[in-house]
Amino acid sequence: MYDPSQTNRRAFLRQAAAGLTAPFFIPNLLSAPRDGLRLASFGAANMAFATLDGIATHPKVKLVCVAEVDSALLGGVKKKYPDAKVYVDWREMLDKEHKNLDAVCVGTPDHMHAPMAVSSMQHGLHVYGQKPLAHDLYEVRKMTEMARKKKLVTQMGIQIHSATEYKTAVQLIQGGTIGKVKEVYAWSGKKWGDPEPRPDRTDQVPSTLNWDQWLGVSAERPYLKGYYHPGEWRKRIDFGTATFGDMGCHIYDPIFSALQLTSPISVRSEGAAPNAHNWSVNAVIHYVFPGTRFTSDKTVNVTWYDGDERPPREIQAMVGGQRLPGTGCIFIGTNGVMLLPHIKMPLLFPQAQFKDFQMTKVEGVDHYHEWVDAILGKGSTSTPFSYSGPLTEAVLLGPLATFFPKTTLEWNAKKLKFKNSPEANGHVRRAYRAGWKVKGLS
Incomplete structure (x- = not known):
C-alpha cells in the first residue's frame, strides 16, 4: 500500500x-x-x-x-x-x-x-x-x-463558455441589444438531491473498487451499492454540490461574463433544507449582486431555480409564450428580453421588436485546446481560476444557503465569511479526515 x-x-x-x-x-x-x-x-x-x-x-x-x-x-x-x-x-x-x-x-x-x-x-x-x-x-x-x-x-x-452560443449571448448583452439589464432568472430541471434518509446497511465493496481511495478526504462510512459510486454522488452533501453546483457554473457563466459580476452581496434560499446526508431538490435561491455598467441599477437580482421550480409566470410570459427549455436563463432588460437556452442560440423578445434584427454570431473555440495552447505560449485561457474561482464561489453560496431556509445571508467575500450568521460560516470550510491532510488546504 x-x-x-x-x-x-x-x-x-x-x-x-x-x-x-x-x-x-x-x-x-x-x-x-x-x-x-x-x-x-x-x-x-x-x-x-x-x-x-x-x-x-x-x-x-x-x-x-x-x-x-x-x-x-x-x-x-x-x-x-x-x-x-x-x-x-x-x-x-x-x-x-x-x-x-x-x-x-x-x-x-x-x-x-x-x-x-x-x-x-x-x-x-x-x-x-x-x-x-x-x-x-x-x-x-x-x-x-x-x-x-x-x-x-x-x-x-x-x-460552453467558449461556444458560439454563449459567446454570442455575451456580445448581445454587452452591446446593449436589450438595454441595461434589470434582473436575471436561471434554472435547471435536474434533481441532484434526495429527501430520503441514508440506508442503514453495508454492502460488499466490488473487487475492482478501492473504497478508501474513493472516499479520499471525506469521513469513512460503509459502502452502499449504487448510492455513491459511480453516478449518484452529486446528491450527497459530503461528495457533491447539488443541482446548483453541477449546473450553476454553466448557467451563471454567461451571466457573470455578460454583466461582469463580482461577488454577491447576499443570498437567500426559499426551498427545503437538506437532510443529514443529502441535498434537497426544487431549490429557489435569490442573489443580490452589486450593479455594473451593464445593469440598470446599483444592484441586480439573479435568481436560481431547479428541479420542478421555474421563474414566475409573468417572467415566462415575456418570452412570447414559448415553452422554457429544460435549462437556461432569461435576461430582463430596459429595452427587451433575452432567453438563452443551454447550448442553443439566444432568442430576443418581443419578437415584433426584433423581427428585423440581424444577429452576428461570435465564432467559438475549442475550450480544451485553448488551455493547451496557452500553456504552450499561444494566447490565454478564457476561464482561468481568476475568473472561474469567483464564479464558483458565488455558485457554492447557493447550496450552502439551503441549510438556512428563508434567511437572508449577508456575504463578505473579502473575508470569506457571512456578516450575520456564525452558523453559516461553519459551512465555508470542512475538515479532512486523518491521514488525508493536503499542503495548502489543511
Whole structure:
C-alpha cells in the first residue's frame, strides 16, 4: 500500500540536502514546454475521460498517466491510450510522476477536486479543473490564490463558455441589444438531491473498487451499492454540490461574463433544507449582486431555480409564450428580453421588436485546446481560476444557503465569511479526515 508519509519524509530529505528553506519542489515549467505537453488525469471514466480525451486530441499532448480508483472504469483509457500508466492512489502518481508532467486535468467527484488540484499546483503543474472548481468555498479561494501565486495556466471545465452560443449571448448583452439589464432568472430541471434518509446497511465493496481511495478526504462510512459510486454522488452533501453546483457554473457563466459580476452581496434560499446526508431538490435561491455598467441599477437580482421550480409566470410570459427549455436563463432588460437556452442560440423578445434584427454570431473555440495552447505560449485561457474561482464561489453560496431556509445571508467575500450568521460560516470550510491532510488546504 502506498504510504503518503513517505512522500513527506523524502521531500524533507531532499530539501535538507539542498539546504533550502523554501518548499522542496522546483516548478518544472518556468517556460512553455518545448516538445509538447505531458498530461496526467485524475479519473479515467465518464466526465474525467471526456476531459482527458478533449485535451489529448490536441496534437501536442501526450497522456502520460491516470489515477483511477475503480479498475472497471479503465476500458476507455486502455483502448485509446494504451501507453498511459495507471495508478490507484493519486498521491503516489504525483509523487512518482510529477517530474515527467507539465499539466493535469481533474474530473473526479467534487470532494476531491481541490486536494488533487492544489497538490498538483504545489509541483508547478498547470491545471484544467472540471466544474465546480471545488466542494467548499475555502478550497476554491485557496485554488485561486495558488494559481495566481505560482503563475500557472488554469482553466475550469465550463466548455460552453467558449461556444458560439454563449459567446454570442455575451456580445448581445454587452452591446446593449436589450438595454441595461434589470434582473436575471436561471434554472435547471435536474434533481441532484434526495429527501430520503441514508440506508442503514453495508454492502460488499466490488473487487475492482478501492473504497478508501474513493472516499479520499471525506469521513469513512460503509459502502452502499449504487448510492455513491459511480453516478449518484452529486446528491450527497459530503461528495457533491447539488443541482446548483453541477449546473450553476454553466448557467451563471454567461451571466457573470455578460454583466461582469463580482461577488454577491447576499443570498437567500426559499426551498427545503437538506437532510443529514443529502441535498434537497426544487431549490429557489435569490442573489443580490452589486450593479455594473451593464445593469440598470446599483444592484441586480439573479435568481436560481431547479428541479420542478421555474421563474414566475409573468417572467415566462415575456418570452412570447414559448415553452422554457429544460435549462437556461432569461435576461430582463430596459429595452427587451433575452432567453438563452443551454447550448442553443439566444432568442430576443418581443419578437415584433426584433423581427428585423440581424444577429452576428461570435465564432467559438475549442475550450480544451485553448488551455493547451496557452500553456504552450499561444494566447490565454478564457476561464482561468481568476475568473472561474469567483464564479464558483458565488455558485457554492447557493447550496450552502439551503441549510438556512428563508434567511437572508449577508456575504463578505473579502473575508470569506457571512456578516450575520456564525452558523453559516461553519459551512465555508470542512475538515479532512486523518491521514488525508493536503499542503495548502489543511
